[in-house]
Amino acid sequence: MSANRRSPLFWVPTLYFAQGLPYFSVALIASLMLKSLGVPNEDIAHWTAYIGTAWIFKPLWSPFLELAPSKKLIVVSFQLIGGLCMGLVAISLHLPFWLAACVAMLALVAIASATHDIACDGLYIFSLTEKQQAQYAGWTGTFFNAGRFISLGGLVILAGILEKSQGIVPAWTIIFCILCATMIALGMYHSWALPPAPNARLEDHTVAGVARTLKDVIIEYFRKPGIWISILFIILFRAGEAQVQTIGPLFLRDAREVGGLGLTTAEVGTVYGTTGTIAFIIGSIAGGYFTSWLSLRRAILFLILAMNLPNLVFYYLSHALPTDLTMIGAALSLEMFGYGFGFVGVILYMMQVVAPGKYQTAHYAFSTGVMQLGFVLFKWISGDIQVALGYKNFFVWVLLAAIPVAVLSQFIPMTARQRSGAEADAQAATVA
CATH class of the missing domain: 1.20.1250.20 (MFS general substrate transporter like domains)
Structure with missing residues (x-):
C-alpha cells in the first residue's frame, strides 16, 4: 500500500x-x-x-x-x-x-x-x-x-x-x-x-522571497481593526490558568510544613495524569458543544468563569490540607474539567474573530503565539508571587487575576476583525 x-x-x-x-x-x-x-x-x-x-x-x-x-x-x-x-x-x-x-x-x-x-x-x-x-x-x-x-x-x-x-x-x-x-x-x-505531502513550489523559492511574504503577513495582522484590544484579551485570557498550571503541581509536591500537600511524585502523577486528564478531555468536548449551542458571543463569559472559578479548589486545598488522595483527585478533576471547558473560548476567539482574512492560517498561528506569550508572562511571574504571598494568598491572587479578562469580554466585539475590501484596496493603491 x-x-x-x-x-x-x-x-x-x-x-x-x-x-x-x-x-x-x-x-x-x-x-x-x-x-x-x-x-x-x-x-x-x-x-x-x-x-x-x-x-x-x-x-x-x-x-x-x-x-x-x-x-x-x-x-x-x-x-x-x-x-x-x-x-x-x-x-x-x-x-x-x-x-x-x-x-x-x-x-x-x-x-x-x-x-x-x-x-x-x-x-x-x-x-x-x-x-x-x-x-x-x-x-x-x-x-x-x-x-x-x-x-x-x-x-x-x-x-x-x-x-x-x-x-x-x-x-x-x-x-x-x-x-x-x-x-x-x-x-x-x-x-x-x-x-509525502510535498510543499508547493513558491513563485519566489528563496529565503528573501519567503521573508517578503512573512513581512506582509505581519503587517496585515497588525492592520486588523481593533487588533491591540484582541491581543490584550488573548494575553489576559490565560492569566489565572498559567499560574495555576505552573504552581499547582509544585504545591501538591511541597511539604506540609511549608504549606503544600506533601504528595509523592507518583501520587501527583496519579491525580493529575489519570482522572485529571480524563476530566480535561471531557471538559474540552463539553465546552465545544456548549459554545456551538450558545454562540461565542453569549458563551464567552461562562467559558472564562468555567476556566477560573474551579481554581477555588486550590484555595480550599491550601487551607484544608487534606490527606485523602481520592478527595484530592476529585477536587483536581473539577479544576481540570473547568480548564478544558473554558479553554475552548480562547481557541474559538482566535479562529473566528482574529484569524479571518487574507492570511487566515498564518494569522491563527500568530494568535497562538500571542496566547503563548500571555502564558509565558504569567508563568514567569508566578513563582515570585507564590514565594512572596505563600500558597494560601497566592491562590486568592490567581482568582483575582481572572477579573480583567472577564470584564473585557463584555465590551469587545466577538465578530471577525478583518478590514473591508474597500480599506484593503485603498491601502494597496496608496502603497502602489
Whole structure:
C-alpha cells in the first residue's frame, strides 16, 4: 500500500501523539523533575517560562519551512531531533553543571517540538480532504492529550516509583531515555507511514522571497481593526490558568510544613495524569458543544468563569490540607474539567474573530503565539508571587487575576476583525 493511499488511521493518531508527548514533557514533566531535584519554585517558573518561548516565536520561522521538499521530511526530522535532545537531557543530569545543561537541552526539545507542530498541522491539512479533516479531528485532540496521559499518568508515576528504588537522578534519567526511544521510534515509523505531502513550489523559492511574504503577513495582522484590544484579551485570557498550571503541581509536591500537600511524585502523577486528564478531555468536548449551542458571543463569559472559578479548589486545598488522595483527585478533576471547558473560548476567539482574512492560517498561528506569550508572562511571574504571598494568598491572587479578562469580554466585539475590501484596496493603491 502506497503512503498516499494508506488509511489516515495508520498515521493520524501516532502523528498527534508525537505532537503532544514532547510538549507535555517540557510543560509538565520538566517542572516535576526539577522539583524532585531541589530547584526552588521561582527558578522552576522562570526556566520553564523561558523554554516555553519557542511556541511564541514559531510563526516567525514557519514560512521558511515551505522551502523544504516536503512536510513529511520536516515532521520525521524533528521527531528524530526531538528524541535525540531528550536523550541529551538524560545525559545532562549527570554533569557537574547539570541545571544549565538540562535547561539548554529542554530548550532544544521545545524548539524541535514547536517546529514539528507547524509541519504536523500542515501535513494533516494538505493530506486530507475537508470531510476527512472533520472526520479525524477528534482523533487529533484525543491523541494529543494522550501525550498528557502518558506523561503524567504513566511516566511521572513510574518516576515516583523509581525515585524510591533507584534514586532521583537515575529515575529521571530512565524517564528521559524512555522519551528519547519513543520519539525516535515514532520518527522511524512515520518515515514509512506518513504521506509525502510535498510543499508547493513558491513563485519566489528563496529565503528573501519567503521573508517578503512573512513581512506582509505581519503587517496585515497588525492592520486588523481593533487588533491591540484582541491581543490584550488573548494575553489576559490565560492569566489565572498559567499560574495555576505552573504552581499547582509544585504545591501538591511541597511539604506540609511549608504549606503544600506533601504528595509523592507518583501520587501527583496519579491525580493529575489519570482522572485529571480524563476530566480535561471531557471538559474540552463539553465546552465545544456548549459554545456551538450558545454562540461565542453569549458563551464567552461562562467559558472564562468555567476556566477560573474551579481554581477555588486550590484555595480550599491550601487551607484544608487534606490527606485523602481520592478527595484530592476529585477536587483536581473539577479544576481540570473547568480548564478544558473554558479553554475552548480562547481557541474559538482566535479562529473566528482574529484569524479571518487574507492570511487566515498564518494569522491563527500568530494568535497562538500571542496566547503563548500571555502564558509565558504569567508563568514567569508566578513563582515570585507564590514565594512572596505563600500558597494560601497566592491562590486568592490567581482568582483575582481572572477579573480583567472577564470584564473585557463584555465590551469587545466577538465578530471577525478583518478590514473591508474597500480599506484593503485603498491601502494597496496608496502603497502602489
